Amino acid sequence: MxxxxxxxxxxxxxxxxxxxxxxxxxxxxxxxxxxxxxxxxxxxxxxxxxxxxxxxxxxxxxxxxxxxxxxxxxxxxxxxxxxxxxxxxxxxxxxxxxxxxxxxxxxxxxxxxxxxxxxxxxxxxxxxxxxxxxxxxxxxxxxxxxxxxxxxxxxxxxxxxxxxxxxxxxxxxxxxxxxxxxxxxxxxxxxxxxxxDSDSPQESLARIRLIIADLPGVEEIRTQVRFEADGRSYPVDLLINEWLVLEFDGDIKYEEGAFGRTTRETVLKEREREVLLLNLGLQVRRVRARDLELDADGWCPMFGIVLDALRGREELGRKIRD
Incomplete structure (x- = not known):
């Protein structure tokens, strides 16, 4: 040993x-x-x-x-x-x-x-x-x-x-x-x-994919950041630039009876949590396992998800300034 x-x-x-x-x-x-x-x-x-x-x-x-x-x-x-x-x-x-x-x-x-x-x-x-x-x-x-x-x-x-x-x-x-x-x-x-403090293989893989890709506009990536809302503490998987949340959910989470909940209960709890985060000024994007798979050119769908969110934020800021 x-x-x-x-x-x-x-x-x-x-x-x-x-x-x-x-x-x-x-x-x-x-x-x-x-x-x-x-x-x-x-x-x-x-x-x-x-x-x-x-x-x-x-x-x-x-x-x-x-x-x-x-x-x-x-x-x-x-x-x-x-x-x-x-x-x-x-x-x-x-x-x-x-x-x-x-x-x-x-x-x-x-x-x-x-x-x-x-x-x-x-x-x-x-x-x-x-x-x-x-x-x-x-x-x-x-x-x-x-x-x-x-x-x-x-x-x-x-x-x-x-x-x-x-x-x-x-x-x-x-x-x-x-x-x-x-x-x-x-x-x-x-x-x-x-x-x-990485919570899952998918979270680790997403983080390192983003680091290697060095996407324009991605300035900071933090793991397992906690936010306080409605008297409770909510951790998020990845936080980009202090406002973009990436969450990674395996399919097993939505199976009937997983974690002692019905599928409907899981979805409702998830939605309630997401609304609280949105009310804090955060944006939430959900990433599936297949969104992390690289193609022959080294691109994965998660990159598009992140870039779309960054562009949307930039365009909104431009409209507000105008």
Missing amino acids: DAGAPAGDHAGMRNWGKELGFVDVRGLSDRAGHTLLTAEIAVTDELWTPLAPWEKSAARAFAVGLTMDTAVVCGKSAARLIGIELPGWEDTVEVTYPGKRKPGGQRYWPEGVRFRYRNLGEDEVVEREGIRLTAIYRTLRDIAVLHGLADGVVALDSARRRWPEVSMQTWRSGLLRGPRFKGVGTVRRVLDLSVP
């Missing part, structure tokens, strides 16, 4: 094998009604189908980890097992070999598995529930190096949300420890841009 790792690092990792009752494929006389997670492990469709896509990513990573003799689950797949939240999901499980061993050609990889070369030290590997995976600091570092700045910030924000007792200096020391490595500049940038 990493020296100075967060308390409970990897502890409480979900045992997907027990939860889903993994079945040895060799013992199945008929595979009907089962989904194959690896060539050796299956799960009944009854238990598999209701899972959320990101849960399926974690369960698949768990199954692959059980079948690996020497390889170690790493990157986003290790993050899923640890419980670090990431936007979206993965159909491919990332693994690597400890030490300097390089993986063979892609034609030798099992289906649904991607080997990475990571020059991994044995002290950067932990074993939980019969699976070898990268320790938390190495997992976070690898996400930044393999997947880039945005994913790196989202992962570190999530880790800080889960282990708030860990100081920023400890995260910095953990992610940068050891010999200099390729991608250290990206990891340093991730550390500089991470915040301790």
Whole structure:
């Protein structure tokens, strides 16, 4: 385990094998009604189908980890097992070999598995529930190096949300420890841009997208700012230029019975809150997960939402002045 790792690092990792009752494929006389997670492990469709896509990513990573003799689950797949939240999901499980061993050609990889070369030290590997995976600091570092700045910030924000007792200096020391490595500049940038109070992966992703895009007119971005109205305190996800609020709501929020409320109750509460914020002179825009998806040109719908609000504010100010 990493020296100075967060308390409970990897502890409480979900045992997907027990939860889903993994079945040895060799013992199945008929595979009907089962989904194959690896060539050796299956799960009944009854238990598999209701899972959320990101849960399926974690369960698949768990199954692959059980079948690996020497390889170690790493990157986003290790993050899923640890419980670090990431936007979206993965159909491919990332693994690597400890030490300097390089993986063979892609034609030798099992289906649904991607080997990475990571020059991994044995002290950067932990074993939980019969699976070898990268320790938390190495997992976070690898996400930044393999997947880039945005994913790196989202992962570190999530880790800080889960282990708030860990100081920023400890995260910095953990992610940068050891010999200099390729991608250290990206990891340093991730550390500089991470915040301790991001409330969700979508919020983290939106914030870093806006920072990278450097949109004209966006002068300041603040997280989890609270406003007082009607005797109550209302936090907002992102506040741009002190007046534009961006709120991020997953679809699950509107499901019947979510958080103990009916869908109608949720919508009414949301509308009441929004009216109070509007009465404070704020503008509120709601952003969906798909509004954060970049196209081939590096553009996402959220940028349009923000720019439209900025232009509207500017035009209103011009009319008032005229």
